Amino acid sequence: MKLCSAFLATTALTLAAGSASAIDLTFVSWGGAYQNSQLKAYVEPYVAAHPDVSVVWDESSSEAVAKLRAMNEAGNLTWDLVDVTIADAMRLCDEGLAMEVDFDTMLAPAPDGTSASDDFGDLLLSECFIPQIVYSITFGYRNDVAEWNGATPTSVCDVFDTTKFPGKRSLYKGPLYNMEWALLCDGVAKEEIYNVLGTDEGVDRAFKKLDSIKDQVVWWTAGAETPQLLADGEVVIGSTYNGRLFSVIAEQKQPVSMLWDAQIYDLDGWIIPTGLPEDRLQAVKDFLFFATDTQRLADQAKFISYGPARKSSAPLVGKHQELGIDMAPHMPTDPANATNVVMMDFPWWADHRDDLDAKFQAWLAQ
Amino acid sequence: MSDTTQASPMKAADGTPLKKSLTRALRRQKLRALALIAPLLIFVLFTFILPIADMLFRSVENQIVGDTLPNTVQALKAWDQASDEAPGEQVFRALSVDLQVAAELKQHTRLGTRLNYENPGVSSLFRSSGRGADKIGKDFQDRLVELDPAWKEGETWATIFGTDEWLAAEAAWDADRAGKQPAFRMRDGIDEALPLTAHAYQVFVKDVQGAGKNPATTKPWRVFYDALSQDLGANPDPASAALPSAQATLIAATSTAIAGDSFSYKDAFLDMDTGWGAVSTWETIKAYSAPYTAGYFLNAVDLEKGADGIAVRPPEERIYIKLFARTMWMSLLITVSCLVLGYPVAWLLANLRASTSNLLMILVLLPFWTSLLVRTSAWKVLLQQQGVINDILVWLRIVDDGNRLVMINNQMGTIIAMTHILLPFMILPLYSVMKTVPPTYLRAARSLGATPWTAFWRVYFPQSVPGIGAGSILVFILAIGYYITPELVGGTQGVFISNRIAFHISSSLNWGLAAALGAILLGVVLLLYYTYDKIVGIDNVKLG
Amino acid sequence: MNIAPDIPKPSLMGFTLPVMALAGALVGYVVGTAKGNVPAGIAGGAAVAAALAFVLAAFVPQRTAGRIGAAVVFAALGAAIGGVAGGVAGILIGLVLSWIAYWLATGAYRAGVPVYATAGEVLWHNSFRVICGLIFFFLIAPIIIVLPLAFNAENFFTFTPKMLALDPEGYSLKHFRDFLSNPDWTRPLKNSFIIAPLATIISVSLGTLAAIGLSQSHVPGRRAIMAILISPMIVPLIISATGMFFFYSKLGIWMEDTVGLSKDISGYIKVVLAHSVLGIPFVIITVTATLVGFDRSLTRAAANMGAGPVRTFFKVQMPLIMPGVISGALFAFITSFDEVVVVLFVGSASQKTLPWQMFTGLREQISPTILAVAAVLVAFSVVLLTTVELLRRRSERLRGMSPT
Known part of the structure; x- marks a missing residue:
C-alpha cells in the first residue's frame, strides 16, 4: 500500500511538472531523418531562443x-502545425481543415527585401500551404546484383x-x-501523361503496364521501407524520397546508387490546422515566421538532401553537417540530376486522387 | 416433519413465513451481486459499448447528401430516372445554389468524396464544379451590383432578411463585442417570398456568426445574387413581407430590370463538366439522398444499388467477399496450426513434474508478454529472402542461392507470424483442461490391454476436447480481428478484412464502409462467441 | 523413485557407437558445408563422435570431467579450423556431443518410460520430446534471434558479415545508449510506466468486484452481463479504437472545459480509461476462474464468527483469490503496456507510449533501437515471469500444497 501511494505521488508530480511549462506545441511530421532535419534546423534554434516553448512530435x-x-x-484539435505534401494540403484546404495563410504578413521577406510571396514564387500552389522543400521521388538500386551482369539501370x-x-x-x-511512370514507359509523352490518365482507357493502360511487374513488387507505405529493403537486398530497385536514398548511400554507405531519370518533383511544407485557440495560433505563427526564413530553409539542407523552397536560400546551401560533403550535387534540383524530370500536376491530382485511389486499391486486391 | 407442513407454513426465527424470508434473502443476495457488478458494467457500457455502437451506426448514416444539397434533392424528386435523360433546368437551378453554398462552407469536396465511393469520378466532378458554380454566382453579382451598388453591402441583405430587433441586437453586440451574439431572427414571410435566398442567408449567418463576425458588416456571399435572381424570376413581386421601404423599392426595381434576362443553368453546368449530363451521376445522387442508407452494407458484400435495384458489382470491384473468405480461411489455418503445435506442448506441460513444467511455462509465456511489434519484426528478420532462415538454408545448401524461399509479404508470412503470436492462447486453455485429466485413466487403459494409440484416442483425447474447443475459438476470434501483424508481414495477398477496415478509416476516409465491414465482422465474432459460450461456457477459459 | 539403476546399459558397439556416429555425421555435415567439403565432413564427424563416445563410455565415468574435457578438445579443434567463431562453435559441439554420449551410454534415454516399454515406444517417447523441443524453439527463437541485432553497429535490421564473424567492431551498445538517452524513447517509456499501472489498478479493482458479484449463485442476466464485460476482447481493435476516439474526444473536451483539467492530464485520463477497459476481460476471466474453486463455506464460517462482509472480504476471500487477481493484473498490465492501436487514436503526442513509438519506429525510421527496446522489455518480462512463478510457489506453500 505504501509503495502504491508513493508511486501515485510520483505520478502526480511528473504530471504536474509536465504541465508547468508555458506552451506545449505539437508538430506533426514524417519521422526519421527528415523530422530530424526539421528538429535540428528549426526547432532546436527556436526553442533555444524561446525556453518557454516546448515541442512534441507526432509522426x-x-x-x-x-x-x-x-x-x-470531434472538435478536439490536438495538433498545432502539420507537415504535409502539397497534394494533402490542397485537400485539407478544400475541406476547410487548413487555415488560409497571408504569405507576406506571416512569413519573413528574403534578406534583400524581396517579399515572401515573390521569394517562394510559383511554389505557392495553395492558399493554405507554406512550402518548405522540393523533393523528388526517384529510384535507388543495388549496384552489386550479380544477375545483372554488370549492367546498371539508366532509365526509369x-x-x-x-x-x-x-x-x-x-x-x-x-x-x-x-501511374505516371507506367504511362511514360508505355510510350506516352511526358506532356501528355495527365491528359491520358484523365481517361478510363489511360488508367487501364497504366494498370496493364503495372500488371507486367505486379508479382515482383513489394509495396511500401512509409519512406523508410525502401531503404531498409535495399539495404537487406530484399529488393534490387525501389522508389522512395531522394533524401532517404542519400542517407542510405552517403551516411550508411550501403551498395546502393541513385537513378535520377524521370524523378518526380513534389513539395512538402507546413499547414496550420483551422480552429487553433488564439494563444497557440500566435505561438505557431511566431515559430513559422522564424522557421521559414531564408537562412533556416538553407540550414535544413545541411541535414538532408532536399532543396529549399525559397529561391533566396539556394545560394546558401552548404556542406553536410557531419559528413562535410557538398550538398548541392545531391539536390534533386541540381542541373546534373534534373535532366529528365516529370512535373507533377498537383491540381489535377487534387481532383482525381479519390477516383484513382479507389481504382488502385481495387486493382491491388485482385 | 410432515404434519407441521400440513398444519401451517414453516416459520423463520423472527416469525415470518420461511418462504417469504427465503425470497427476501434471495432478493438481497441478487441485489448485492448486482451492486458488485454495477460499477464495472456501467463503466464498460458507457466507455465501450456505446462508443462502439455509435461508430457502427455510421454504416447507415447518410445525412451529408440531404444536408449539402437540400434544394437539389427536393427538386430531384420529380425527376424520372427511367427517362434516360439528365434532369431538367429546375434541378440545375437548385444545384447551382446548393453548390455555391457548399463551396462557401467548403463542404462540396466532402460530398464529392462521399459520392465517389458509390460512383468513381464524382469527386472530381464536384471539385471542378465548385469552382465553376462560383463563377456563375460572380456573373449574377456583377449584373445586380451594376443595377444598384447597394447590393454589394452586407447591410442591405441583413435588413431584408433579419428582423429589426435582431439587427439592433447585433449592432449592439458589435459595438462592444461582449457576450454571445444574438440568435438570428428571420423577418416574417420573407422565406416564402424569397425561399432560396432566405435559406442561403440563414446558412450564411450561422457560418459568419460562428467565426465571430457580424453578418451585417460582412461581405455577402455570391450565391445570394444567383438565388435572388432565381427567386425573383419565380415570383417577380415579393412585396408581401413588411420590408422597410428602401429595400422594397430596391427589390421591385431589380425584379423589373432582370425580368427579361435568360440564363440556362443546365448548359452552364454541362459546359463545366459533361459529367452533369450523365444519368448515372444523377442516379447516384438520387439513390443516396435519403438520410439513412443500406449502401455501405451493400458495398461491403460487393453489391451496389443500381438503376434497377440491387445488383452485383463489376468483377474488378468485387473484393470484400473475397477478403472475408480469406480472413475466415486463414484464421482457420492459423487455428489448426496452433492446435497442431499447441496440443503436444500442452500435453507435455500437463504431464511433467510441476517444477519442470513451470519452467517450460515461462518459455510459453515469454513470447506472450513480449511486445507484439517486436515479435512481428523478428519474423521479418527471420523470414525475408535475405533473412536468417533463408541464409541458413542456403548455407547448408538445402536451397539454391538463386531460389530463396519467399516466406514473407504473402499468406505464409501472415500464417507463420500469427501462429506464433496466438500459440500461447491455444496452449493455456488446453493446459488448464489437461491438468484436470487424471493420468491414471491412461495407465488403466494400458493395463486393460489398449495399445498406446487406442488409449490416447479413446480415453485421453475425448477428455481434452473442451480445451480444444476453448483454445480454438479463442484463437480464431482473436485471429480474425488482427491487423497489425498482417499489415507488416502480409504483403497484398496475406492481409485480412481488418486491414481493409483500417485502410478505410485512415486513408480513404470511407468511415461508413469501414463501419459496415466492422459490423459484419463483429456479427461473425459474436456468433462465434455465442457458439463458444454454448459449447464450453466462457467461465472455463483459464489463462495461466 | 529412481528407476535408472534397473535399466540395463545398452550395448556399446551395437547401439551407442552407431547412434553417436549418426549424430556426429549430422554435425559433420554442417561443419563440412561451412568448409566446403561435405563428404569429408560427414565421414570425419561420424568417426570423431564415435571415438568420443567410446572414450567417454569406457574411460571417463565422471560426467562433469568428461563433458568439460570434450568441450576443451572440440574448442581447440574448432579454433584450429575456424578461428574465434570456430572455437565457440567447438565448445557448443563438444558439450552437445558429450551430453548425447552419456545420455545414450548410461541408458538415461529410457528414464522417462516404464521398464516394460518396447523399443518403438522408447523411440516415440524421445521423438515426442524432440518435437516438443522444436515447438518450444519455434516459440522462443524469434525473440532470441533478434536480440543480438540490438547490438548491431549499423542502423539496419540485418546481420552484418562482421557480426557473423564475431568481430567486436560489428557490435555496439549505441542503440541501448540511444534508447536510454534520447527523449524520443525515454518520454514514451515514462508514459508507458504511468499509463499501464494506473489502467491496471482500475481494471483490477472494478474487475475483481464484478467477478465476485458474478460468482454469486443467483445473478439475473448473467450470460448477457458476462458477454458485455468480455466484449472488449472480442471486438476487433481497430473498430474499438475509432469508436473510442469520438467518445474520448467528447470526454476530453468536457474534462478540459467543465472540470478545468489541463490538456495533458485529461489526455492521460483518456488513455488510462481506454486501456483499463481493454484489460477488464482478462481480469474477469482469471478471477472468475479462481472463484470457481473457492470454498464458499469459508465466508460463511467467517460470517458465523461475527466478521462483517468487508472484513471477510479482505481477511478471508482476498488472500485466497490473490493468485487469480495477480495474474489478471499482469494480463491487464501487459495489455496496456503492449497496446498500440487504441493509443494511436485516443492519445495525443504527449501521451505517446512505448509501443506507439516502436510502431512509428518500424514504419518511419527503421532503426535497431527498437530491438534494444525489445531486449530491455524481454529482460523485463523475464523478471515479471520469475516474480509470478515465485509468488505462485509461495502461495502454494502457504496453502500447504507442495509441488508434486
Whole structure:
C-alpha cells in the first residue's frame, strides 16, 4: 500500500511538472531523418531562443488528412502545425481543415527585401500551404546484383524490364508516381501523361503496364521501407524520397546508387490546422515566421538532401553537417540530376486522387 | 416433519413465513451481486459499448447528401430516372445554389468524396464544379451590383432578411463585442417570398456568426445574387413581407430590370463538366439522398444499388467477399496450426513434474508478454529472402542461392507470424483442461490391454476436447480481428478484412464502409462467441 | 523413485557407437558445408563422435570431467579450423556431443518410460520430446534471434558479415545508449510506466468486484452481463479504437472545459480509461476462474464468527483469490503496456507510449533501437515471469500444497 501511494505521488508530480511549462506545441511530421532535419534546423534554434516553448512530435503526417478530419468532427484539435505534401494540403484546404495563410504578413521577406510571396514564387500552389522543400521521388538500386551482369539501370523504364534487371522492386502503395511512370514507359509523352490518365482507357493502360511487374513488387507505405529493403537486398530497385536514398548511400554507405531519370518533383511544407485557440495560433505563427526564413530553409539542407523552397536560400546551401560533403550535387534540383524530370500536376491530382485511389486499391486486391 | 407442513407454513426465527424470508434473502443476495457488478458494467457500457455502437451506426448514416444539397434533392424528386435523360433546368437551378453554398462552407469536396465511393469520378466532378458554380454566382453579382451598388453591402441583405430587433441586437453586440451574439431572427414571410435566398442567408449567418463576425458588416456571399435572381424570376413581386421601404423599392426595381434576362443553368453546368449530363451521376445522387442508407452494407458484400435495384458489382470491384473468405480461411489455418503445435506442448506441460513444467511455462509465456511489434519484426528478420532462415538454408545448401524461399509479404508470412503470436492462447486453455485429466485413466487403459494409440484416442483425447474447443475459438476470434501483424508481414495477398477496415478509416476516409465491414465482422465474432459460450461456457477459459 | 539403476546399459558397439556416429555425421555435415567439403565432413564427424563416445563410455565415468574435457578438445579443434567463431562453435559441439554420449551410454534415454516399454515406444517417447523441443524453439527463437541485432553497429535490421564473424567492431551498445538517452524513447517509456499501472489498478479493482458479484449463485442476466464485460476482447481493435476516439474526444473536451483539467492530464485520463477497459476481460476471466474453486463455506464460517462482509472480504476471500487477481493484473498490465492501436487514436503526442513509438519506429525510421527496446522489455518480462512463478510457489506453500 505504501509503495502504491508513493508511486501515485510520483505520478502526480511528473504530471504536474509536465504541465508547468508555458506552451506545449505539437508538430506533426514524417519521422526519421527528415523530422530530424526539421528538429535540428528549426526547432532546436527556436526553442533555444524561446525556453518557454516546448515541442512534441507526432509522426502522423501520412495519416494527416484522416486524423485532422476526425479531430475536426470531434472538435478536439490536438495538433498545432502539420507537415504535409502539397497534394494533402490542397485537400485539407478544400475541406476547410487548413487555415488560409497571408504569405507576406506571416512569413519573413528574403534578406534583400524581396517579399515572401515573390521569394517562394510559383511554389505557392495553395492558399493554405507554406512550402518548405522540393523533393523528388526517384529510384535507388543495388549496384552489386550479380544477375545483372554488370549492367546498371539508366532509365526509369528499366524498372519495368524484368528480363534485363531481374529481382524484386519496391513501389509506393498508391496511384501517385506509379501511374505516371507506367504511362511514360508505355510510350506516352511526358506532356501528355495527365491528359491520358484523365481517361478510363489511360488508367487501364497504366494498370496493364503495372500488371507486367505486379508479382515482383513489394509495396511500401512509409519512406523508410525502401531503404531498409535495399539495404537487406530484399529488393534490387525501389522508389522512395531522394533524401532517404542519400542517407542510405552517403551516411550508411550501403551498395546502393541513385537513378535520377524521370524523378518526380513534389513539395512538402507546413499547414496550420483551422480552429487553433488564439494563444497557440500566435505561438505557431511566431515559430513559422522564424522557421521559414531564408537562412533556416538553407540550414535544413545541411541535414538532408532536399532543396529549399525559397529561391533566396539556394545560394546558401552548404556542406553536410557531419559528413562535410557538398550538398548541392545531391539536390534533386541540381542541373546534373534534373535532366529528365516529370512535373507533377498537383491540381489535377487534387481532383482525381479519390477516383484513382479507389481504382488502385481495387486493382491491388485482385 | 410432515404434519407441521400440513398444519401451517414453516416459520423463520423472527416469525415470518420461511418462504417469504427465503425470497427476501434471495432478493438481497441478487441485489448485492448486482451492486458488485454495477460499477464495472456501467463503466464498460458507457466507455465501450456505446462508443462502439455509435461508430457502427455510421454504416447507415447518410445525412451529408440531404444536408449539402437540400434544394437539389427536393427538386430531384420529380425527376424520372427511367427517362434516360439528365434532369431538367429546375434541378440545375437548385444545384447551382446548393453548390455555391457548399463551396462557401467548403463542404462540396466532402460530398464529392462521399459520392465517389458509390460512383468513381464524382469527386472530381464536384471539385471542378465548385469552382465553376462560383463563377456563375460572380456573373449574377456583377449584373445586380451594376443595377444598384447597394447590393454589394452586407447591410442591405441583413435588413431584408433579419428582423429589426435582431439587427439592433447585433449592432449592439458589435459595438462592444461582449457576450454571445444574438440568435438570428428571420423577418416574417420573407422565406416564402424569397425561399432560396432566405435559406442561403440563414446558412450564411450561422457560418459568419460562428467565426465571430457580424453578418451585417460582412461581405455577402455570391450565391445570394444567383438565388435572388432565381427567386425573383419565380415570383417577380415579393412585396408581401413588411420590408422597410428602401429595400422594397430596391427589390421591385431589380425584379423589373432582370425580368427579361435568360440564363440556362443546365448548359452552364454541362459546359463545366459533361459529367452533369450523365444519368448515372444523377442516379447516384438520387439513390443516396435519403438520410439513412443500406449502401455501405451493400458495398461491403460487393453489391451496389443500381438503376434497377440491387445488383452485383463489376468483377474488378468485387473484393470484400473475397477478403472475408480469406480472413475466415486463414484464421482457420492459423487455428489448426496452433492446435497442431499447441496440443503436444500442452500435453507435455500437463504431464511433467510441476517444477519442470513451470519452467517450460515461462518459455510459453515469454513470447506472450513480449511486445507484439517486436515479435512481428523478428519474423521479418527471420523470414525475408535475405533473412536468417533463408541464409541458413542456403548455407547448408538445402536451397539454391538463386531460389530463396519467399516466406514473407504473402499468406505464409501472415500464417507463420500469427501462429506464433496466438500459440500461447491455444496452449493455456488446453493446459488448464489437461491438468484436470487424471493420468491414471491412461495407465488403466494400458493395463486393460489398449495399445498406446487406442488409449490416447479413446480415453485421453475425448477428455481434452473442451480445451480444444476453448483454445480454438479463442484463437480464431482473436485471429480474425488482427491487423497489425498482417499489415507488416502480409504483403497484398496475406492481409485480412481488418486491414481493409483500417485502410478505410485512415486513408480513404470511407468511415461508413469501414463501419459496415466492422459490423459484419463483429456479427461473425459474436456468433462465434455465442457458439463458444454454448459449447464450453466462457467461465472455463483459464489463462495461466 | 529412481528407476535408472534397473535399466540395463545398452550395448556399446551395437547401439551407442552407431547412434553417436549418426549424430556426429549430422554435425559433420554442417561443419563440412561451412568448409566446403561435405563428404569429408560427414565421414570425419561420424568417426570423431564415435571415438568420443567410446572414450567417454569406457574411460571417463565422471560426467562433469568428461563433458568439460570434450568441450576443451572440440574448442581447440574448432579454433584450429575456424578461428574465434570456430572455437565457440567447438565448445557448443563438444558439450552437445558429450551430453548425447552419456545420455545414450548410461541408458538415461529410457528414464522417462516404464521398464516394460518396447523399443518403438522408447523411440516415440524421445521423438515426442524432440518435437516438443522444436515447438518450444519455434516459440522462443524469434525473440532470441533478434536480440543480438540490438547490438548491431549499423542502423539496419540485418546481420552484418562482421557480426557473423564475431568481430567486436560489428557490435555496439549505441542503440541501448540511444534508447536510454534520447527523449524520443525515454518520454514514451515514462508514459508507458504511468499509463499501464494506473489502467491496471482500475481494471483490477472494478474487475475483481464484478467477478465476485458474478460468482454469486443467483445473478439475473448473467450470460448477457458476462458477454458485455468480455466484449472488449472480442471486438476487433481497430473498430474499438475509432469508436473510442469520438467518445474520448467528447470526454476530453468536457474534462478540459467543465472540470478545468489541463490538456495533458485529461489526455492521460483518456488513455488510462481506454486501456483499463481493454484489460477488464482478462481480469474477469482469471478471477472468475479462481472463484470457481473457492470454498464458499469459508465466508460463511467467517460470517458465523461475527466478521462483517468487508472484513471477510479482505481477511478471508482476498488472500485466497490473490493468485487469480495477480495474474489478471499482469494480463491487464501487459495489455496496456503492449497496446498500440487504441493509443494511436485516443492519445495525443504527449501521451505517446512505448509501443506507439516502436510502431512509428518500424514504419518511419527503421532503426535497431527498437530491438534494444525489445531486449530491455524481454529482460523485463523475464523478471515479471520469475516474480509470478515465485509468488505462485509461495502461495502454494502457504496453502500447504507442495509441488508434486
